[in-house]
Amino acid sequence: MIRSLTPLAALLISDALVLLGHGLLLTLIPVSASQLGFSDFQIGLTGTGYFVGFVTGCLATPYVLKRVGHIRTFAVLASAYTAFILFFAWSQSFAGWMFLRFMIGAIIAGIYMIIESWLNERADKNNRGAILSFYAMMNLMMITIAQQLLNLGGVNPTLLFALAGIFLSLSIVPVSLTLALAPAPIHKVSIDFTKVWKHSHIGIIGSIFSGLITGSFWTLAPIYAKDSGLTTFQLANFMSAVVLGGALFQIPLGRFSDKFDRRLILIFIALAGAIISLLTFIASFENYYAGAVSTWLAFIWGAFSMTMYAICLAHANDNADSADFVDIGSAMLITYGLSSAISAPIASALMGMLGHQYLFVFMGTSFAIFCVILIARRKSHVLPVMAEHNGEFHSVAGLTTPEAYNLDPRAEELNEAVPASELEREWADVDADYHDNIDKKT
Structure with missing residues (x-):
């Protein structure tokens, strides 16, 4: 390595x-x-x-x-x-x-x-x-x-x-x-929401709810922590604990989702996220909240909130060809970004009307709604996805772009599908255009 x-x-x-x-x-x-x-x-x-x-x-x-x-x-x-x-x-x-x-x-x-x-x-x-x-x-x-x-x-x-x-x-x-x-120039981002919806309704729905949860967190959690009376040291620990929880639990939960129906793991994650959000909301009214309690609750909350999107992505690709992997990942990422964009104003309006503690009510409600949708979707599809149909889970690097999906081994066929000679020709064309422009200026 x-x-x-x-x-x-x-x-x-x-x-x-x-x-x-x-x-x-x-x-x-x-x-x-x-x-x-x-x-x-x-x-x-x-x-x-x-x-x-x-x-x-x-x-x-x-x-x-x-x-x-x-x-x-x-x-x-x-x-x-x-x-x-x-x-x-x-x-x-x-x-x-x-x-x-x-x-x-x-x-x-x-x-x-x-x-x-x-x-x-x-x-x-x-x-x-x-x-x-x-x-x-x-x-x-x-x-x-x-x-x-x-x-x-x-x-x-x-x-x-x-x-x-x-x-x-x-x-x-x-x-x-x-x-x-x-490296040679990259191709423009390909977005096909229909393809993702065809392969996995949960992929698109999951990216929407992941965006609602994490988008509101990154925008408003520092305000929530500050208004909760956390010192600068406690605020830093609170934010670090969320990211650390997601980092440590992403691979274990992903491996579990390889062995079982990923929808079951997502139901567990959404239910646990809703419960931890509720506990955090209740605890934030107490005097003992600032300090160790807020840090531990943040760590557990991050373990579920920061891992949900990666498993939704894996589920969306289980029934897709590797050639579709980058397109599916790109569409899910754009959906995630747009969902994150609308989440913060909604959550902040709730905080402004009812109090900063209600940030976790918004995120917990998002978890709960997603859990209900997952249960309903699984009942309507009675045949569970068996472990042998699942692809291997790979971690997601937090904030990322569509180019990161080319790195995933599941996209290997797509990477190999573009011959080196074709890339070289494209790069040569770009290089020729560049020198033509230089010649015209001189």
């Missing part, structure tokens, strides 16, 4: 630095918005801007990469991200923050797409699974560590925005200095 990762060292170091900066901002931005006096609903709308930007970035990045290549696109996006971070520290208007959150959503989608397409280009059938697993583990680990960086500044926005900017700026260095060849 080390031999497979060594040629990718520069790229993975840049990825780690990006995630440290971006992971810190996932919590810092909502907390800073609250300190500026934004209402919960306004903070929810800025979350909508972020997720709409993320979907836009997934769709637009392939066209940029085709023009200037991976290394220059990465450098431009990381540099632009750093500039927008500084604007956050200066701007105090809601409209400005809406625009900035949209832009960083689009930018981080582009950065992820560059990293994932580069990893896919360097992977082969012998190491694809190992690279995907390491990438998923590193992403979750860096986001967990990033939450602890809040303790360095005591949620001092100026200091922490500067720290995030430093990490994003440094991420440009390893990629820019690498001697490795950049």
